[in-house]
Amino acid sequence: MSIVFTDDSPGLTDVKGFAVAAIACDIREKGTDRLDLALICSKTPCTAAGVFTLNDVKAAPVRVCTEILDAGMPVHGIVANSGNANACTGAQGLCDAKAMAEGAAKATKLPHNSFLVCSTGRIGRAMPMPRILTGIEQAATALLSTPAEGQRAAEAILTSDTRPKTCTARFEWEGRTVTVAAMAKGAGMIQPNMATMLAFLCTDAAAPAALLRDLLSAANKHTFNAITVDGDMSTNDTVLLLANGASGVDMTQAPAARALFAQAIGKVCQCLAEKIVGDGEKITKVVTIDVNGAKDQAAAEKIARAIGNSLLVKSSWYGEDPNWGRLVDAAGYARTGLDEEKLDLAYDESPVLLKGVAQDKNLPRWKEIVKQPRFGIHLNLHQGSGTYRLLASDLTEGYVNYNKSE
Amino acid sequence: MSIVFTDDSPGLTDVKGFAVAAIACDIREKGTDRLDLALICSKTPCTAAGVFTLNDVKAAPVRVCTEILDAGMPVHGIVANSGNANACTGAQGLCDAKAMAEGAAKATKLPHNSFLVCSTGRIGRAMPMPRILTGIEQAATALLSTPAEGQRAAEAILTSDTRPKTCTARFEWEGRTVTVAAMAKGAGMIQPNMATMLAFLCTDAAAPAALLRDLLSAANKHTFNAITVDGDMSTNDTVLLLANGASGVDMTQAPAARALFAQAIGKVCQCLAEKIVGDGEKITKVVTIDVNGAKDQAAAEKIARAIGNSLLVKSSWYGEDPNWGRLVDAAGYARTGLDEEKLDLAYDESPVLLKGVAQDKNLPRWKEIVKQPRFGIHLNLHQGSGTYRLLASDLTEGYVNYNKSE
Numbered sequence: 001m002s003i004v005f006t007d008d009s010p011g012l013t014d015v016k017g018f019a020v021a022a023i024a025c026d027i028r029e030k031g032t033d034r035l036d037l038a039l040i041c042s043k044t045p046c047t048a049a050g051v052f053t054l055n056d057v058k059a060a061p062v063r064v065c066t067e068i069l070d071a072g073m074p075v076h077g078i079v080a081n082s083g084n085a086n087a088c089t090g091a092q093g094l095c096d097a098k099a100m101a102e103g104a105a106k107a108t109k110l111p112h113n114s115f116l117v118c119s120t121g122r123i124g125r126a127m128p129m130p131r132i133l134t135g136i137e138q139a140a141t142a143l144l145s146t147p148a149e150g151q152r153a154a155e156a157i158l159t160s161d162t163r164p165k166t167c168t169a170r171f172e173w174e175g176r177t178v179t180v181a182a183m184a185k186g187a188g189m190i191q192p193n194m195a196t197m198l199a200f201l202c203t204d205a206a207a208p209a210a211l212l213r214d215l216l217s218a219a220n221k222h223t224f225n226a227i228t229v230d231g232d233m234s235t236n237d238t239v240l241l242l243a244n245g246a247s248g249v250d251m252t253q254a255p256a257a258r259a260l261f262a263q264a265i266g267k268v269c270q271c272l273a274e275k276i277v278g279d280g281e282k283i284t285k286v287v288t289i290d291v292n293g294a295k296d297q298a299a300a301e302k303i304a305r306a307i308g309n310s311l312l313v314k315s316s317w318y319g320e321d322p323n324w325g326r327l328v329d330a331a332g333y334a335r336t337g338l339d340e341e342k343l344d345l346a347y348d349e350s351p352v353l354l355k356g357v358a359q360d361k362n363l364p365r366w367k368e369i370v371k372q373p374r375f376g377i378h379l380n381l382h383q384g385s386g387t388y389r390l391l392a393s394d395l396t397e398g399y400v401n402y403n404k405s406e
Numbered sequence: 407m408s409i410v411f412t413d414d415s416p417g418l419t420d421v422k423g424f425a426v427a428a429i430a431c432d433i434r435e436k437g438t439d440r441l442d443l444a445l446i447c448s449k450t451p452c453t454a455a456g457v458f459t460l461n462d463v464k465a466a467p468v469r470v471c472t473e474i475l476d477a478g479m480p481v482h483g484i485v486a487n488s489g490n491a492n493a494c495t496g497a498q499g500l501c502d503a504k505a506m507a508e509g510a511a512k513a514t515k516l517p518h519n520s521f522l523v524c525s526t527g528r529i530g531r532a533m534p535m536p537r538i539l540t541g542i543e544q545a546a547t548a549l550l551s552t553p554a555e556g557q558r559a560a561e562a563i564l565t566s567d568t569r570p571k572t573c574t575a576r577f578e579w580e581g582r583t584v585t586v587a588a589m590a591k592g593a594g595m596i597q598p599n600m601a602t603m604l605a606f607l608c609t610d611a612a613a614p615a616a617l618l619r620d621l622l623s624a625a626n627k628h629t630f631n632a633i634t635v636d637g638d639m640s641t642n643d644t645v646l647l648l649a650n651g652a653s654g655v656d657m658t659q660a661p662a663a664r665a666l667f668a669q670a671i672g673k674v675c676q677c678l679a680e681k682i683v684g685d686g687e688k689i690t691k692v693v694t695i696d697v698n699g700a701k702d703q704a705a706a707e708k709i710a711r712a713i714g715n716s717l718l719v720k721s722s723w724y725g726e727d728p729n730w731g732r733l734v735d736a737a738g739y740a741r742t743g744l745d746e747e748k749l750d751l752a753y754d755e756s757p758v759l760l761k762g763v764a765q766d767k768n769l770p771r772w773k774e775i776v777k778q779p780r781f782g783i784h785l786n787l788h789q790g791s792g793t794y795r796l797l798a799s800d801l802t803e804g805y806v807n808y809n810k811s812e
Contacts, residue, residue: 055735055738056739056740056743056745056746057734057737057738057739057744085731088734088759088764122731123731124730124731311717311801312809315805315806316810316811318806319809321810321811323811325491325528325530328463328494328530329463329640329641332641333460333462333639334462335460335461336462337462338462339462340463340494356494357496358494358530395717397807399717399721400717400801400805400806401803403718404727405722
């Protein structure tokens with residue numbers, strides 16, 4: 001028994017019982033017909049779980065999702081928009097997020113409080129509610145389970161992304177197929193604890209909300225929470241998992257089935273996390289930072305994040321300069337108490353430092369490695385068993401230019 | 407009695423009894439005759455104090471300075487170079503730093519272990535010792551107390567800086583003049599706890615090392631430690647204060663004299679800290695971030711640093727876009743438990759948020775404010791009495807381009 005994985009799937013319409021619709025509502029008020037509203041719907045009720053931003057400033061839809069999930073009632077879908085984050089919008093923003101969720105329930109004739117809501121885009125702007133509510137009504141009459149509509153829904157949640165991000169994992173259990181499919185967005189404001197990213201996972205597995213929560217949290221920790229583009233954590237980060245049970249396979253019945261399900265969720269999250277970094281705003285490199293031998297995992301993570309968020313390190317990656325001094329400097333200012341004389345450092349397979357001593361003869365090889373679009377940094381502190389892997393991008397002039405105004 | 411302050415002074419040669427020399431040793435091995443070695447010397451013995459980087463990875467000269475200061479013996483001067491940081495250079499680096507200090511003592515015929523040593527430049531390269539030692543010998547025969555040589559010494563410690571940074575504070579005490587003069591360098595790798603910056607303060611006051619240490623630490627906290635260009639903390643940060651007593655004024659005799667002395671040191675550090683941010687690598691804006699009403703000072707500092715180091719915030723400053731949503735997002739991910747509905751935020755005097763509600767009518771004024779080369783951000787959390795002020799720069803395409811290779 002194993003997972004069959006597709007990283008260019010149609011997305012959510014890959015899952016039995018889920019239909020989606022994508023609509024253009026001109027939420028950015030720029031007069032374009034860019035898709036900016038997605039409705040995701042299961043006629044049969046779903047159990048659901050979510051993971052959210054840890055930012056003190058939580059956007060209104062994040063607060064509404066938390067409320068709905070905490071109530072523990074069955075969920076029927078998600079309504080999501082790009083173009084406006086509905087963050088820092090006060091009491092009006094909260095009303096608007098609730099009105100979106102209620103609008104989706106009414107338009108699909110499904111129960112009150114059964115829709116989750118997500119927004120992404122500029123912070124601090126009022127939502128253009130009349131257009132959004134009209135859009136939701138149109139979407140409810142246009143729900144489809146076709147691959148094409150799945151892709152359009154994946155497009156509708158994008159902001160600065162250059163491409164939709166979807167994938168599907170499937171496995172067989174006692175003659176039945178269980179599917180986990182997902183779509184995500186995210187390209188900037190990406191760091192710790194998710195950042196401006198939305199990811200929606202749908203599955204036809206049957207599983208109680210508590211199990212979904214455990215599996216999603218576990219997967220999230222080493223995937224969406226272990227990436228960085230710019231070190232900025234957003235107000236809107238949301239990962240949702242909906243399970244409608246349409247496969248007829250109950251994940252509480254067999255530990256082996258549950259293990260496969262956990263693996264499928266993990267693969268889907270990992271794939272989307274990689275796609276998010278790979279589509280980071282104007283990036284040219286994706287770098288895997290592996291820290292090993294730290295005092296503990298927290299120390300390993302601090303060091304990996306110090307390296308992955310250092311402007312000087314990220315600029316040198318962009319310049320394809322194997323400037324290991326900046327790496328060691330960043331590792332040092334994480335202030336975990338590292339011992340310079342114990343450090344082993346390598347670019348891919350090529351040693352840079354062995355017990356703190358530079359292996360300068362390898363410089364030509366380092367130069368080749370950092371020219372690649374993807375490479376790895378391996379740092380061993382030889383102080384304990386703490387490990388952490390962070391996926392990071394470089395920093396380019398394009399990023400600064402792109403973000404200097406909106 | 408008050409302080410007379412000059413922010414374009416000749417630097418260290420402003421102080422009675424100090425002589426300096428600047429030499430070109432081609433330490434970067436680029437065949438240029440750029441000044442890159444400075445010798446600072448007082449024939450009479452000095453008390454001395456230092457503040458150093460908190461990076462786990464400390465450059466060899468930082469370790470040597472700490473040793474010499476800890477020994478508590480009189481100090482006669484400083485030898486400093488640019489072009490090579492002598493960091494991550496292992497046992498050889500430590501020998502080289504000691505050899506520089508010893509070279510300076512021998513060449514000036516002053517006692518063993520009486521010279522401090524500082525380096526700044528690229529990390530992880532062996533020091534070109536023969537040229538450096540020859541340079542030190544030449545410098546020892548060329549010591550001058552002229553304003554011109556003071557400026558040349560200030561030039562010799564620069565790396566990516568575009569201009570030398572010096573200033574002088576003077577005050578009268580019982581008919582005698584006490585002078586505190588200084589020079590500094592620093593333009594990139596600038597954040598918490600000093601970053602790649604060197605600052606040397608010399609004074610003709612008489613004061614025990616313990617008093618110098620207290621006054622320097624106190625001044626450092628709100629000046630050199632409260633600036634950020636790129637959030638990167640260096641391996642070499644060093645602030646030194648040498649006092650040769652030539653003024654004949656003993657700071658332990660009168661609290662009022664000590665207060666003036668403290669004020670003079672504070673002004674000198676503040677001026678140099680501002681010059682360092684103002685000369686940040688390829689910056690176009692200097693922004694003062696004032697956080698008030700936080701639960702405590704630590705919370706205020708966390709928020710100020712989150713804002714001042716956010717790539718998105720810094721990019722928007724560069725673009726002269728009054729994007730307050732990014733500011734609030736960054737304040738929120740500092741995770742101090744702020745309450746969005748209590749936030750007051752202003753650009754200079756113009757309110758952006760009042761109790762969390764956006765004052766959109768002021769947008770035209772915000773746009774004018776962020777067009778200025780300097781402006782202020784005032785955030786009040788209304789949660790307590792914690793305050794912090796951080797001086798930060800914008801992030802430009804020029805920074806990334808400048809740092810993509812060395």
